[in-house]
Amino acid sequence: MEKLKNILNKYETEYVEDYKSNWVKAKLKNKEDLLNLIKDLKEAGVKTCSTVSPTDFIDDNKIEVNYFLENLKDKKNVWLKVDLPRELENCEIDSITPLMPSAKWHELEAYSTYGVKFKGHPNLRYFLISRDYYGKFPFRKDFDWKAHEKNLIENVNSISEEFFEEYEENEETFDKEGSRTVLNWGPTHPASGPIRLKVYVNGENIEKVDADIGYVWRALENLAERKDFIGTIVAVERICFMDNPNPMICYSQAVEEIAGKEITPFAKFMRVILGETGRIASHLISMGGFFGTMGLQTFLMWCLDVREYFLDVLEDYSGARIATACVEPGGVRYPLNDYKAWFETLNKAINEWERVKDDINDIFLKNPLMVSRAKDNGIFTKDDVEEFYLAGPIARASGFKTDVRIDEPYAGYGELEMDYVTCENGDARDRLFIIVKEVNQSIDLIKQAMKKIEEGVEAGEMNPAKDHLVRMPRRMPAGEAVTRVEWARGEMLMHLVTMDKSTSPYRLKLRAPSVNHTMVLDRLISGKTLSDIPLLYGSMHICQGDLDR
Amino acid sequence: MSVGAALFYIFVFPGLLFLLLWTFFIFYFARKTLAYVHKRVGPHFNGPGGSLQTVWDVFKLLTKESITPKSADPYLFNIIPIITPLVAALPVILIPWTPLINHGHGILDTNYGVLGLVVLIGVEPFLLFLTGFGSHNKYSFLGGMRILSQMISMEAPFFLAALSPALLFGTMNLYDIMYSNTYLTTLILLPGAVIFIITMLGILEQPPFHIPDAEQEIVYGFYTEYAGTNYVLLKFAEFTEILVVSAAAVTLFFGGFRGWGFDSFLWLFIKIVLLGILMVAIRASNPRLRLDQMLKFTWSWLTPLAILNLVWIIFAKLYILGV
Numbered sequence: 001m002e003k004l005k006n007i008l009n010k011y012e013t014e015y016v017e018d019y020k021s022n023w024v025k026a027k028l029k030n031k032e033d034l035l036n037l038i039k040d041l042k043e044a045g046v047k048t049c050s051t052v053s054p055t056d057f058i059d060d061n062k063i064e065v066n067y068f069l070e071n072l073k074d075k076k077n078v079w080l081k082v083d084l085p086r087e088l089e090n091c092e093i094d095s096i097t098p099l100m101p102s103a104k105w106h107e108l109e110a111y112s113t114y115g116v117k118f119k120g121h122p123n124l125r126y127f128l129i130s131r132d133y134y135g136k137f138p139f140r141k142d143f144d145w146k147a148h149e150k151n152l153i154e155n156v157n158s159i160s161e162e163f164f165e166e167y168e169e170n171e172e173t174f175d176k177e178g179s180r181t182v183l184n185w186g187p188t189h190p191a192s193g194p195i196r197l198k199v200y201v202n203g204e205n206i207e208k209v210d211a212d213i214g215y216v217w218r219a220l221e222n223l224a225e226r227k228d229f230i231g232t233i234v235a236v237e238r239i240c241f242m243d244n245p246n247p248m249i250c251y252s253q254a255v256e257e258i259a260g261k262e263i264t265p266f267a268k269f270m271r272v273i274l275g276e277t278g279r280i281a282s283h284l285i286s287m288g289g290f291f292g293t294m295g296l297q298t299f300l301m302w303c304l305d306v307r308e309y310f311l312d313v314l315e316d317y318s319g320a321r322i323a324t325a326c327v328e329p330g331g332v333r334y335p336l337n338d339y340k341a342w343f344e345t346l347n348k349a350i351n352e353w354e355r356v357k358d359d360i361n362d363i364f365l366k367n368p369l370m371v372s373r374a375k376d377n378g379i380f381t382k383d384d385v386e387e388f389y390l391a392g393p394i395a396r397a398s399g400f401k402t403d404v405r406i407d408e409p410y411a412g413y414g415e416l417e418m419d420y421v422t423c424e425n426g427d428a429r430d431r432l433f434i435i436v437k438e439v440n441q442s443i444d445l446i447k448q449a450m451k452k453i454e455e456g457v458e459a460g461e462m463n464p465a466k467d468h469l470v471r472m473p474r475r476m477p478a479g480e481a482v483t484r485v486e487w488a489r490g491e492m493l494m495h496l497v498t499m500d501k502s503t504s505p506y507r508l509k510l511r512a513p514s515v516n517h518t519m520v521l522d523r524l525i526s527g528k529t530l531s532d533i534p535l536l537y538g539s540m541h542i543c544q545g546d547l548d549r
Numbered sequence: 550m551s552v553g554a555a556l557f558y559i560f561v562f563p564g565l566l567f568l569l570l571w572t573f574f575i576f577y578f579a580r581k582t583l584a585y586v587h588k589r590v591g592p593h594f595n596g597p598g599g600s601l602q603t604v605w606d607v608f609k610l611l612t613k614e615s616i617t618p619k620s621a622d623p624y625l626f627n628i629i630p631i632i633t634p635l636v637a638a639l640p641v642i643l644i645p646w647t648p649l650i651n652h653g654h655g656i657l658d659t660n661y662g663v664l665g666l667v668v669l670i671g672v673e674p675f676l677l678f679l680t681g682f683g684s685h686n687k688y689s690f691l692g693g694m695r696i697l698s699q700m701i702s703m704e705a706p707f708f709l710a711a712l713s714p715a716l717l718f719g720t721m722n723l724y725d726i727m728y729s730n731t732y733l734t735t736l737i738l739l740p741g742a743v744i745f746i747i748t749m750l751g752i753l754e755q756p757p758f759h760i761p762d763a764e765q766e767i768v769y770g771f772y773t774e775y776a777g778t779n780y781v782l783l784k785f786a787e788f789t790e791i792l793v794v795s796a797a798a799v800t801l802f803f804g805g806f807r808g809w810g811f812d813s814f815l816w817l818f819i820k821i822v823l824l825g826i827l828m829v830a831i832r833a834s835n836p837r838l839r840l841d842q843m844l845k846f847t848w849s850w851l852t853p854l855a856i857l858n859l860v861w862i863i864f865a866k867l868y869i870l871g872v
Contacts, residue, residue, distance in 0.1 A: 183687055191765035204691070204840060293765050294836030295756065301587035369757055369835050372842065530691070531839040534765040 001076060007040045008078070019079060022408060023482070027081040034082060035094045038069075042099060046071045046078055048389045049096060049103035053495050053509035054084075054114040058141040061086045065093060065116060066495060068482065068511070069100075072386055072400065075407045079482060088115050088137075095121035102389035105519050106511075113139040113221075128214045128548060132159050139222055180207065183530075187215050191293055191534045194544045197521065204529045209522045217548040224508040229255055229476065232505060233328055236494075239512060240545035241322050243282035243488035244314070245274040248327035250485040251508070253410060254496035255329035257481040259473055265456060266467040267331030268412035272449040273346070274317070274326055275411065275485070276442040280353075281310045282488035283435045283442075286541040290432050291364060293538035294373065299364045306356060309349035316345045330472040336464035339457065343450055350443050357440075365436065374429035378524050378536040381426060388520045391490025391513040394540060397434040398426030404486040416448045428539040435541070475501045489513045489541050512546030550656075558656055563641045572788040576603040578822070579829055586833040613777035618684065621774060625683030630779040633676045634786040640669040640793045645724050645805055647814035653806075654724045662723035663715045666797050667708050670752065673790055674700040677761075680783070681771035692770020695761040695840060696754075702847040703751035703758075706744055709855035713741035713862045714801045717870075727805040735803065737865045740858050742802035744851060746824070749794050751847070753787075756832040760840050795824045 004024050008016045012029040019025040028034060050068040057064060067080040084091050095118035097104045107118045108127035115137035118124055126134045132152050136143060152159070183199040186192030194215035200208040223235045236251045237244050249271050256263060284307040288300030311321040318326035318334060326333050336342060364370070385395045385402075395402050401420040405413040421437045423430035456462035478500040484493045490513030497507040517540045524536050558564055577592060577600055584591025592599030617623050642656040643665050651658060659665065674696050681693025715721045717738065718729040730738075751758040762770040775783060799805055799820040808816030838846070 181687055190768060203694075291836055295759060295763060295765060296834070296836040298587055298833045301589060305588050363834060367835065369838060373836065373839060529839065529841065530766050531760075531763070531837075 003044055004041070004046070004076060004078060007037070007044055010040070011037055019482075020408070022075050023077045023079050025079040025081075027083075031082050031084065031093050034096070035099070037080075038096050038099050041069060041078060044071075045074060046076070047100065047386045048072055049100040049106065050077075050389060050491070050493055051495075051509065051511040052103055052106040052110045053507075053511070054110050054116050055497055055507045055509075056086070056114060056139070056141045058086070063091060063114060063116060065110070066509075067096070067103075068493060068495070070389070072389075072395075072402050084116065091115055092117040092119055094119050095124075097121050101387055102516060102519075105515050109515075113137060115140065128217055130214060130217065131162060138219065185533055191538070193542075195518070195542075195547065197533070197537075199525075199530075199533065201530060204531075206525055206528055206530065206533070209525045209533075211518050211521055213518065213544075214548055216544050220549045221508055221510055224505050226504065228503050229472070229505065230328055232508065233325055234323075236508075236510070237323060237325060238545070239510060239549060240282075240489075240543040242285055242543060242545075243278040244322065244324050245271075245278040245327055246485050246487045247492060247494075247510075248325070249275055249411060250483050250487075250492050250494045251496070252327055252329040253483040253485075254481040254494050255472070255476070257483065258476055258479040258496065258498055259329070260477075261330065261470050261472060263331045263470055264462070264467040265412070266453065266462040266464060267469070269449040269453050269456075270332045270336070270468065271327060271411040272413060272416065273446050274314070274324075274332065276446045276449075277310050277313050277346075277349075279488045280439050280442050281307050281314075283439050284310070286488075287432065287435050287439075289541075290435075290535075290538050291370070293534035294370065299360070302356060302360065306349075306352050309352045313342075313345050313349050316342055328469070331467075331469040333468070335466065335468045339453065339464040343454075346446065346450065350446065353439065353443060360436075365433070371429060373535060374427065374432065374539070376425070376427050377532065378428045378528075378539060379426050380520075380524075384520070384523075388523075389516050390520065391516065392486065392488070393434045393438060394431060394490065394513075394517060396421060396438075397423045397430040399424050402491075404484045404491050408484060410483070410485060412449060412452065413445075415452065416445055418445060428536060431539040431541070475503055477501075487513065489517070489543060489546065492546075510546075510549055512549065514542045514544070514547040517542050518547055558642075558650075562650075563644075563646050563656075564638075568638060568641075568785070568789050568792070571792050572785055573603050573607070575788050575791060575825060576606075576784075578825060579832075582826065582829045583833055586829075607781055610781045611778055615777035615779050616774075618686070618774050620685045622683045622685065625679060626774070627779065629676055629680045629683060630775070630782040630786075633673070633680075634782055634789060636669065636676060637673055637786040637789040637793065640666050640797070643669075643723060644793070644796050644800055645727060646796075646817065647806055648812050649814075653812070658722070658724065660720070660722050663711055663721040663726070663801070666723075667711050670790070670794055670797070671700070671704055671707075673786070674752065677771055677783075680775070684771065684774040686774050688767040688769075688773045689771050691767045692761050692773070695763075695767075695770065698840065699751060699754075699758065699760055699843060702844055703748050706847060706851040706855040707748040707752060709852070709859060710741045710745040710748060711797075711801060713858055714738055716859060717862050717866055723800055723805075727800055727807065730802075730804045730807075734870075737862070737869065738802050740854075740861060742798070744855050744858060745798055745802065746827070747851065748847075749798060750828065750831070751843070753791055753794060755791075755828050757835045757838045758843060759837055760843060763837060791825075791828075792821070795821045798824060 005016055008026045011033045014027040014029055016026040046069045048070045050070050053066040055064045063084045063086050065082050065084060069078040069080060071077060084093055095107055097107055098120060107121055110116050111118060111124060112127045112129045181201050183201050185197040185199050187194045187196045196212040198210040198212060199206055220235050224232045227235060233248045233251060236247045239247045284303040288303035291299040314324050315321045318324040380390060380398045382398055382400050385398050385400045399422050401422060403420055421441050423434050453462060476498045478498060480497040482495050484491055493511035495509035496505055499506045525533055560566060581591045592602035595601040595605055617626055643662050645653055645655045678693040678696045681689040714726050717734060718726050720726060754761050762772055799817060803820055806812055806814055806817040
């Protein structure tokens with residue numbers, strides 16, 4: 001920490017201070033210093049950019065760009081701020097992509113939504129937003145959504161025509177040299193989901209992959225600004241339906257931090273149980289989908305069968321199976337009047353997994369055809385993980401020891417026993433195995449948390465019928481917070497900014513891991529054959545919901 | 550052969566009606582067994598145990614519009630689905646179905662039965678390639694190319710494996726082969742039968758060799774543009790081919806309609822259904838292979854093994870059967 005502070009103090013800063021246990025927060029005075037500072041930080045081991053998040057302070061006439069830089073090995077992170085003028089012509093800063101490739105798409109996103117120009121970015125273009133938002137920067141505070149809607153309805157024809165022009169360009173001919181076909185892998189493809197991969201193929205061989213994203217862009221970050229602090233959980237949980245409770249946990253922690261409230265121990269362990277249940281529900285789909293990409297649906301069906309039991313758990317608690325809205329700032333949403341009955345449902349789900357676990361291992365995980373296709377295919381090394389910031393299971397499959405639950409414990413994880421689960425090779429098969437290992441780990445964590453709650457109730461320290469929620473203030477003080485949780489697909493980071501006496505968030509940045517996982521697809525798939533696309537794509541466990549937000 | 554008998558053969562058994570009933574049955578059977586393995590219910594509401602579901606499905610597809618894409622070649626695109634089921638049904642006349650027809654011989658009793666079978670079965674994929682070619686669609690074309698490469702590499706071991714009973718018994722007449730088969734010769738022919746069944750999966754595009762119509766990779770390949778009647782006809786051809794090839798396997802290696810106690814079509818049917826169960830079991834538990842893995846497997850393992858199998862057959866003929 002001191003080392004990082006020394007580096008930061010070499011430059012002109014407004015302040016350098018500690019933030020939480022493993023962050024250093026600093027504000028740069030001159031934006032010209034940015035590149036040199038990043039260079040120095042990189043030498044000190046901070047090699048990864050988690051995300052770039054601009055905040056539009058329209059009253060102060062400035063845009064504040066937040067850089068979240070992480071050292072994945074030593075877990076010492078830097079939160080860097082730079083002020084920029086708000087006028088579009090001057091809103092310009094040096095791109096850090098040449099130094100930290102992991103920032104590539106995050107900078108594009110910041111450019112598309114806020115109009116922050118990044119000098120020296122290899123390919124600065126509009127990205128993620130749909131064509132009608134080009135040049136309008138919709139997340140700026142002065143963007144007029146109503147006028148935009150009116151304009152869209154009037155000019156829908158010219159906007160769609162431009163799309164068809166692009167569609168015509170899909171075939172490339174090199175005269176006598178032959179031709180290169182652009183296969184559209186998605187968005188209406190049996191295995192793709194709402195994403196389009198432009199696959200440049202020569203016969204069966206892939207030369208290049210270009211991802212076109214934004215098909216499910218819902219502007220959730222902007223939606224959050226229009227809702228109150230409780231209502232925002234509904235926007236946040238819709239990042240991805242598969243792992244539902246964890247984003248709400250992340251958001252709630254940020255609100256609690258700004259309000260300065262501490263939740264009850266009971267709520268902490270409830271968050272562990274709900275979060276791990278969500279993780280298992282997500283991982284079961286990922287596991288099944290991995291085989292689904294190779295034309296085998298049996299495993300998917302078996303996994304969905306087990307998943308139903310875990311969704312029963314969520315339904316028993318919150319009344320909903322998918323969009324549960326079960327965590328809110330201040331604790332968890334509902335009291336648990338009969339906690340023993342709920343634990344029984346949980347045990348039923350756990351037993352169901354234990355029952356099929358061995359069958360799954362023998363029939364599918366050892367399947368020789370799967371091994372022959374996935375082993376040594378699409379390898380990521382530890383350096384790749386740091387360079388492109390592959391998070392969560394993908395990083396751990398390469399043997400990288402990273403897990404927010406251990407590095408920066410939140411909820412009740414600090415009091416539970418857990419260790420990093422890792423695989424060694426980092427190939428597609430390991431990215432399947434790590435998921436199975438994590439399901440087992442999650443079940444272990446749920447059991448521990450259940451035991452803690454039972455002990456707490458017996459000792460009279462917890463009251464499941466009353467302790468679930470701490471009263472939160474209706475109006476928040478001014479402040480900002482960064483929280484992270486270990487989501488099913490990797491680290492989720494939220495940056496919340498509030499104004500004094502506000503009833504809704506001023507700015508909520510959602511950082512989800514699938515962005516980086518999609519960014520590396522070109523590197524992963526180029527040079528392979530067509531058959532490898534679904535397999536390698538499936539092995540990254542990408543969800544378009546959190547890719548586009 | 551009288552006119553009445555000929556019409557019966559063409560329209561009832563083993564012709565049109567039989568093939569249609571078989572299509573309904575195997576469609577339903579595959580769906581229901583696969584659902585059982587998937588822990589699903591499968592077809593349920595129409596008919597006892599959902600047995601009429603596939604019939605309704607087929608008639609629903611027949612009432613749908615057959616769309617010809619603007620860019621496709623309209624003649625090629627629409628003619629191939631008519632030719633394909635006809636060609637697929639042709640080998641039916643060579644196979645001895647039941648003792649009641651022609652004293653147990655095939656309808657066309659020829660001394661070149663094995664040859665006729667492998668040639669007629671081998672023609673089919675080239676027609677499917679033409680469907681992909683005529684669709685003028687990137688996915689369909691890739692599917693067509695994949696059919697060709699799979700066919701060329703699968704056909705060599707397929708021919709060699711089909712030759713092994715002919716070589717052992719010294720005849721290409723299917724009836725003679727069937728009646729020469731004993732428990733001992735079945736054992737001798739077992740390696741050939743295994744190779745035949747593996748290549749059969751490749752020729753029928755069944756898992757793990759469903760590479761040409763891989764939905765996750767090339768969106769069902771040559772089926773991509775087909776809808777309505779044309780799609781039904783292609784599916785009909787596919788199921789007919791499954792029947793013909795499995796019947797050929799049973800006749801060549803497992804004694805055709807001969808069984809314990811009495812000889813009947815029932816035995817043939819049971820043996821075909823057992824092969825069908827094997828195919829569904831493989832489908833339910835194995836992912837798809839890559840194209841290059843398939844090529845490597847057929848050329849560096851299957852074809853040499855098929856040749857070795859012929860050596861073994863000649864050895865067995867000389868020293869075990871002692872002819």
